[in-house]
Amino acid sequence: MTDSIPPGKFDDVNEAVGEEWEAETTPYERVREVISREYSPRSAERVAADARTSPKTARKHLNALAEEGFVATSTGDRGGTHYRRSPESLVMEQATDILSHVSVDELVTRIAAMRETISEFQTEYGVESPEELIVEQANQTLSGASENERGIDPDTLQEWQTTRRNLAFANAALSIANAERFVDGDSSRLEENTSTP
Template sequence: MTDSPDPESFADINEKVGEEWEAQTTPYERVREVINRAYSPISAEAVADDARTSPKTARKHLEALADEGFVTTSTSETGGKRYQRSSESLVVEQAAEILAEISTDELRERVADMRETVREYQNEFGVESPEELSVTQTNEVLAETGTGSETIDEDTLQEWQTTRRNLAFANAALSIANAQKFVTDDTHTSSGSISPS
């Protein structure tokens, strides 16, 4: 039988890793990394604790990240300010990752395939979205007026939702690629200013 490690040894290792992270990064970098992993709104104090900095410093960097569009703010029930990664920055990050992995030609093909898959789901179930289908089926169950329509299984529902999400990210990536192309083309042909229509 092997002896289990002492829980204190894990605490010591975690502290050592935390100290190294603190020594190798700036407070701004640590605050950005903490908020990057925040899936729900959190306070500056909570960010400061995880980022190994003061609440005042965390708040300063969170406000800068909010000005950059990386973070959004909201107010808690108690009136305190909360911070969360902005959905726009998540979309841009995901789109950039897609563009780094595949060509725009291949991406256009994948977008066409995903659009066709979404259309097939819409035609099969007679609704525009998986959310609408869930609501319709719930209403039928509650009203006990099942129309005999096929009940969608959870795996199919998840596949439809995933395809729609991936299609949205792929469309965003294509939009960014097109915008980058126009920016590149415009810098060669003009001063870069936008002319009124």
């Protein structure tokens, strides 16, 4: 029989990891890391608690991140400022990640394929977007006319939504690549890549 480690030894593992994180990072780094995963508005106090810093320090760093465009602000129910990751910074992060893994030529090919997939969905279901289809199907159900209409299964609906989201990120990446070429003086392919509908 082997000796087992008493449960008490592991009670403070999370606290130990938190203390290590606090010792190895600055308050700014911790605030940025916490808010980078927040897409719903949060108060500075909640961010501060997760970032292991004071609300005053968190607020200072959150305001600096808002000025940089990394954080979006809004007014909470009680009038205080709330913070969340800005959609623009997420798009930039995703686009940059795409460009680090995919060549511009491959990106153009993938964009064309995604556009074709979306066009096929639009043709098959007779609407421009998955949201329109959901509304149309709900209206048909309410009116009792849905018996003869073919619905969309949840997996197909999710595929359509995901393809549309991925296309948006890919288009952003292509725009950045084209802008970088223009800035670098290599605008020869700029018109070629941006002319794709």
